[in-house]
Each structure stands twice: as structure tokens, then as C-alpha cells.
Amino acid sequence: MKLSEILSESRPFACACGPLRIEGRFRPAAYTPRLEQTILGLDRAAAPAAALAETLSSLLERWDLEDASGAPIPLDAERLADVPVQVLAATLRAVAEAMAPNATGGASSAAI
Numbered sequence: 001m002k003l004s005e006i007l008s009e010s011r012p013f014a015c016a017c018g019p020l021r022i023e024g025r026f027r028p029a030a031y032t033p034r035l036e037q038t039i040l041g042l043d044r045a046a047a048p049a050a051a052l053a054e055t056l057s058s059l060l061e062r063w064d065l066e067d068a069s070g071a072p073i074p075l076d077a078e079r080l081a082d083v084p085v086q087v088l089a090a091t092l093r094a095v096a097e098a099m100a101p102n103a104t105g106g107a108s109s110a111a112i
Helices: 003-008 033-040 048-059 085-099
Strands: 011-017 020-026 060-063
Touching: 011 085, 020 085, 033 048, 048 060, 048 085, 060 085
Parallel strands: none
Antiparallel strands: 011 020, 020 060
């Protein structure tokens, strides 16, 4: 197997944040030891919300969250920094749940 095959895999996620339901896809292989270190340090970061936006920009491939004009919100850290923290946190939780092993079969959850 080639590393490029692993890196190209994406999985679905879905989350609710109040009345919003957000769906999209993320790259599991983007979850690296370095990114894990960032995630574990979010509560100690000088700018935890900015670190959360940076983390999601690394993981997310696409999502259906739109701005007021109906345009998709880009997934770069700069644009994610304008999204409410509760939406970013709910998205990260959904991605984490989608990556967690399934309790019955040991396989990763599909989250949807």
C-alpha cells in the first residue's frame, strides 16, 4: 500500500450545533502525532479558538456550512477564525467520534 492511498482517504461526519446540522468529509490521515499534540494542548494555548480553527483546517475536506449569502465557508484557518467557537468545537467532536473505533466491531465509526 502506498502512503498516498492512505492520505487520500476521506470519511463523512455530521454534527448538530443548536438548530444547525452540519455535514461534510474529513481526512483521517491528517490526524498526525503533531496535530494530536495541538488538540491536546488546545486548553493551554495562548489562543485556543485560533488553534481550533487551524486544527480543523488541517482535517476537513469539505462541509456544507454557508455564510449569509449562501456561499460555502472556506476551510482555511483564516476563514474558520470567523466561525463561532461552538460550531468549531461541535465539528471537532463529530470528527473525533467518526474516528473512534466502533465498540462492537473494532472498526471506525462512519458517524452518519
